[in-house]
Every structure is written in structure tokens, then in C-alpha cells.
Amino acid sequence: MCAMRDLDAKAREAKGKKAAFGQDIDLESFSSDNPFHEAVQDIGQLPENERERMLMAGIDTRPGVRSGTYLQKDGTSVYSTSLQEGLEIIPIKTALEKLDWVKEYYWKLLSVDTDKYTARARLDLHNGYVIRALPGAKVTYPAQACMYIEKDGFSQNVHNIIIAEENSELHIITGCATAAHVARGLHVGISEYYVKKGAKLSFTMIHHWAEDVAVRPRSAGVVEEGGLFLNNYISMKPVKSLQMYPTVYLKGKGAVARFYSLLVGSPGGELDVGGRVYLSAEETRAEVISRAITNGGNIIARGDLIGEIAGVRGHLECRGLILKEGSIHAIPELTGKVDGVDMSHEAAVGKIAQDEILYLMSRGLNEDEATATIVRGFLSVDIPGLPAPLKEEIDRAVELSQQDMM
Numbered sequence: 001m002c003a004m005r006d007l008d009a010k011a012r013e014a015k016g017k018k019a020a021f022g023q024d025i026d027l028e029s030f031s032s033d034n035p036f037h038e039a040v041q042d043i044g045q046l047p048e049n050e051r052e053r054m055l056m057a058g059i060d061t062r063p064g065v066r067s068g069t070y071l072q073k074d075g076t077s078v079y080s081t082s083l084q085e086g087l088e089i090i091p092i093k094t095a096l097e098k099l100d101w102v103k104e105y106y107w108k109l110l111s112v113d114t115d116k117y118t119a120r121a122r123l124d125l126h127n128g129y130v131i132r133a134l135p136g137a138k139v140t141y142p143a144q145a146c147m148y149i150e151k152d153g154f155s156q157n158v159h160n161i162i163i164a165e166e167n168s169e170l171h172i173i174t175g176c177a178t179a180a181h182v183a184r185g186l187h188v189g190i191s192e193y194y195v196k197k198g199a200k201l202s203f204t205m206i207h208h209w210a211e212d213v214a215v216r217p218r219s220a221g222v223v224e225e226g227g228l229f230l231n232n233y234i235s236m237k238p239v240k241s242l243q244m245y246p247t248v249y250l251k252g253k254g255a256v257a258r259f260y261s262l263l264v265g266s267p268g269g270e271l272d273v274g275g276r277v278y279l280s281a282e283e284t285r286a287e288v289i290s291r292a293i294t295n296g297g298n299i300i301a302r303g304d305l306i307g308e309i310a311g312v313r314g315h316l317e318c319r320g321l322i323l324k325e326g327s328i329h330a331i332p333e334l335t336g337k338v339d340g341v342d343m344s345h346e347a348a349v350g351k352i353a354q355d356e357i358l359y360l361m362s363r364g365l366n367e368d369e370a371t372a373t374i375v376r377g378f379l380s381v382d383i384p385g386l387p388a389p390l391k392e393e394i395d396r397a398v399e400l401s402q403q404d405m406m
Helices: 003-013 048-055 092-098 098-102 118-121 354-362 365-378 388-405
Strands: 070-071 074-081 087-091 129-133 139-150 154-164 169-178 184-195 199-208 212-223 228-235 242-246 248-250 256-265 270-273 278-281 286-295 298-307 312-321 325-338 343-351
Touching: 003 118, 048 139, 070 087, 074 087, 074 248, 087 092, 087 139, 087 154, 087 256, 092 098, 092 154, 092 286, 092 325, 118 154, 118 212, 129 139, 139 154, 139 199, 139 354, 154 199, 154 388, 184 228, 212 228, 212 256, 212 388, 228 270, 248 256, 256 270, 256 298, 278 286, 278 312, 278 388, 286 325, 298 312, 298 343, 354 365, 365 388
Parallel strands: 070 139, 129 154, 139 169, 154 184, 169 199, 184 212, 199 228, 212 242, 212 248, 228 256, 242 270, 248 278, 256 286, 270 298, 278 298, 286 312, 298 325, 312 343
Antiparallel strands: 070 074, 087 129
């Protein structure tokens, strides 16, 4: 109890502290008053319009296609179930009340006084989830978690803890969406990832927000010896303001982290997305790869690798494509602290070459079809280590987004 009071005190001191990156958001212009939502017994029985909105964020409500599901409407956990042995899915408020071991992971990788967004998540927490693969469990069919905003102008404040225990395998799709009638809102999300020795975790985020939503995820992870962490982020629908900069610490020999981002900036949108990895143990490796397209929005693509021991390897890659107005700013950073690190980066920003369009048109496509084909190829990123069902979900998210993007 004393530790919780200390967290609250630190958070109160940081309530007005601006973030280091991204637009400043007026938190007081959003409501944290949580409306009542009844528990859902069968997510397949959700209204069709809700299921359609969730599907655009990768959330599949059909039976038998996921190993487990967590669903939160506004601030209320309305559905939480695991369908596979060795997989635990628990609302975080329930977990903190009933499971002492959860406190060993809660606010351990992030500080509540980082900025006013972390402070809000601590002082006005609605809910969130704990998803854990038990030692040796192979949860290869994706689990899914949906954060859904139904109340216009709502500030959804969540905290998530994801744990892949020793020698386990866990794949998660987290889809964030708003109801069709929602015009504006705020999502503040804290996520802490723990990848234990020999474990594998892939965490794929697909966002489908309303055009006037602000999004402020704050996340960090630690990977132990021989562990693998894949972090995939897809934001191809219009969003007002997005800022995220997850940090991962590679603490064990041979640990690996890979970040992949697919970003589309729409008119009036501001996207500031990146990833930072500390390579702090022997034979650790990291990649931060992004594909960014703007047709009127402003995008900042960041990447930061810090090599702290000889023999580590890392690579940053950012490619940007300007279709119409807008801007893309690539910021790759490399820091080598000892002799013997091997890190590199490459960045390129430009437009579609006219000769590529003309070539495809000579093969029978019209100009729009030719442009769409080039864009599809540009967004095609090979993410090694994904199971087939998860790769299909990412491909589907890209396909569903293309028509609106073009």
C-alpha cells in the first residue's frame, strides 16, 4: 500500500509535465467520467456495426479464430477470456486486487512521473489487462485485446502488462477503435513487456481511430537471454495526433528486438513514432524499420539504437513516400559506447517515380491502379518470425486501409 501511495505522489507532481516529443494535449478538454457498460457474454453477439469497426482494427469476433480475447469499452472491461491452456488474460484492476505477483511488474519499466500522460494513467486508471503465457506454453494462434471508445470526448486511460514466461511463445493483436459516431477522444495507454529467457513475444498494434482522436501510448520492455520481442505497429487511418516512442532493454545474451511500423499521415494529422533499443548484453541484435506515407499529414519517424557492449548488432531503416502534401522527417540515431559495436542506418524520403507509373500503365493499369500497386509494394515488409495467421491479419489490415488512403 505504501508503494502505491508513493506512485500517486510522484504522479501528482508530474500532472502538468509536458512530454519530450509530440504535440501538447489539453487533458482537461477530455472527460474521464466512465459510462456504464454491461459485461458481454459472447463477443460474437455484439452489434454488427461494432464488430465491423473492431474488425478494421484486427479484432475478429468469430468463434475459434483467437486463443483469447480482452475487450474494453471506454473505461470498462466487458469481456475477458482465455481459450488455450497456458494463457492468462485478466483485467488489470482484478489482477492487482487478487494476485500479489502482478505488483512485481506494475510500473517497473516506466516511471509515473515521465510526463502528464503517465501521471494521468496512474491517477485516473480505468482498466487494462494482464496477458501472460505460462512457462513453456506455445500460444501460436493470436490472442487479441481491443480498446474501444464509445463515448465522444472520452479520455481512455489504461495500463497493460504482457509477460512471456521462460521458453513460452505468445502472439498478441491489440486493436484500438472508436464507434462510428465518435468525433474526438484521447487514448492514454501504458504497456510493460517482459520477455523471459528463451521466450518469444510478438505484439501487433492496429489503430482505427476517429479523425480527431489523440493517442499517447507509453511503453517499455525487457528481453532476457535468448528472448525475442517483435513489435509491429500499423496506423493507416486518419488520426489527429499520435506520439509513441517505446523503449526496449536487451538484458540477456542473444536477446533480439525488432520494431516494424507502417504509417499513413492524412491531412491535418501529426504522427510522431519511433523506437529505442538498448543493446546491453553479448550478441544482442536489434532492428527498427518503418514505412511512412503521407497524403497530407506530417510524420516524424524516429529510431535510436544504443550499443553498450562489444559485438552487438543493430540496424535502422526509414523509407518515406510523399503522395501529396505533408512532410516526413526521419530521425535515425546511433550511439556506440564501446569499441566493437556494429550498427547502421539508412533513410530515404521521396515521391513515386513517374517512370514506374508509366511502366505499369503500359502493362494495362490505369494511373490510380498503378499508384496503388506501387504503394502496396512499398508497404510490404517482411517480418520474420510471425506465424501464418498473424501475417494474414497484417496483410488484411493493409488491404482494408488502402482504399481510404488513396
